[in-house]
Amino acid sequence: MPSNHLNTLPYYVVDPTPMPEGIPSVPEVGATSAPLLSVSYFIGARCKPYNNNFMLCRSKSKTPEQDCLYEGRRVTRCAISVLEDITKNCEETLKAHVDCLENRNHELDKCRLQEAFLNKCVKKFLNLEKVIPDAEGIPVHLRNVKLVD
Amino acid sequence: MSYHQDLPPKGGYPDVQWKRNLPSRGFRPSIYLAIMGVVSLLSVIPMSKGFRERREYSREKAWARLSLLPLLQAEADRDYVRRITALTKREQELMKDHPDWADNKPVFNDGRSRFPSYVALEATKN
Numbered sequence: 001m002p003s004n005h006l007n008t009l010p011y012y013v014v015d016p017t018p019m020p021e022g023i024p025s026v027p028e029v030g031a032t033s034a035p036l037l038s039v040s041y042f043i044g045a046r047c048k049p050y051n052n053n054f055m056l057c058r059s060k061s062k063t064p065e066q067d068c069l070y071e072g073r074r075v076t077r078c079a080i081s082v083l084e085d086i087t088k089n090c091e092e093t094l095k096a097h098v099d100c101l102e103n104r105n106h107e108l109d110k111c112r113l114q115e116a117f118l119n120k121c122v123k124k125f126l127n128l129e130k131v132i133p134d135a136e137g138i139p140v141h142l143r144n145v146k147l148v149d
Numbered sequence: 150m151s152y153h154q155d156l157p158p159k160g161g162y163p164d165v166q167w168k169r170n171l172p173s174r175g176f177r178p179s180i181y182l183a184i185m186g187v188v189s190l191l192s193v194i195p196m197s198k199g200f201r202e203r204r205e206y207s208r209e210k211a212w213a214r215l216s217l218l219p220l221l222q223a224e225a226d227r228d229y230v231r232r233i234t235a236l237t238k239r240e241q242e243l244m245k246d247h248p249d250w251a252d253n254k255p256v257f258n259d260g261r262s263r264f265p266s267y268v269a270l271e272a273t274k275n
Contacts, residue, residue: 017235044216051219063262065226072223079220140205148199
């Protein structure tokens with residue numbers, strides 16, 4: 001990357017123009033990668049119909065960005081609802097898992113203890129379960145013995 | 150005067166000991182090779198278990214990402230629409246005195262949406 005790259009200049013070249021009129025606004029998620037990774041399976045569990053609908057709309061359309069805004073807003077709202085519910089009911093366990101992920105290079109297999117507490121709490125309050133599709137044998141997040149580090 | 154030819158003694162000379170007379174230790178080399186082979190074969194079993202577990206880890210990570218993909222894509226799409234609309238508007242404003250300017254004419258005829266490779270933006274001082 002050249003040293004006079006735009007990002008290194010004392011300018012910002014982000015387009016600050018707001019969203020055009022007529023497109024309904026939706027709050028953005030705004031979470032960083034560790035909380036998103038932590039709650040990803042619960043987002044997948046609750047928002048599966050919305051996610052599938054959105055991705056199907058995208059794959060069918062030639063201009064998916066313009067055509068699937070409605071489905072995309074539903075996806076974002078659903079994800080926000082999951083995040084809000086988890087932070088409302090299971091803030092401590094979520095924070096423990098997120099901190100662990102941040103300190104362990106975002107590797108899920110290094111944070112099984114915190115994840116177990118979070119999964120239990122989410123199952124209790126939100127009735128959402130982490131399911132890894134097509135798992136071989138016992139799912140990895142439920143195994144007691146860890147063979148590789 | 151009688152002559153005697155110098156001859157070996159009766160029954161020949163004794164054998165010269167050229168071979169070392171040491172007791173052999175351990176097993177035959179082939180047995181060591183066999184033991185090594187068996188140990189290696191037995192180690193394949195836990196190793197394959199470890200490989201399978203690693204594969205499950207990567208699958209877990211992939212499915213976590215797949216669950217987040219629509220969410221991230223929706224956000225990126227909204228940003229795309231916002232920026233492409235602003236770009237078109239800026240272009241219209243810039244080229245309003247040129248009636249032969251083909252407004253927002255796509256480069257390809259397949260009807261797919263693309264973001265232009267080069268975009269003129271107003272750099273704002275920080």
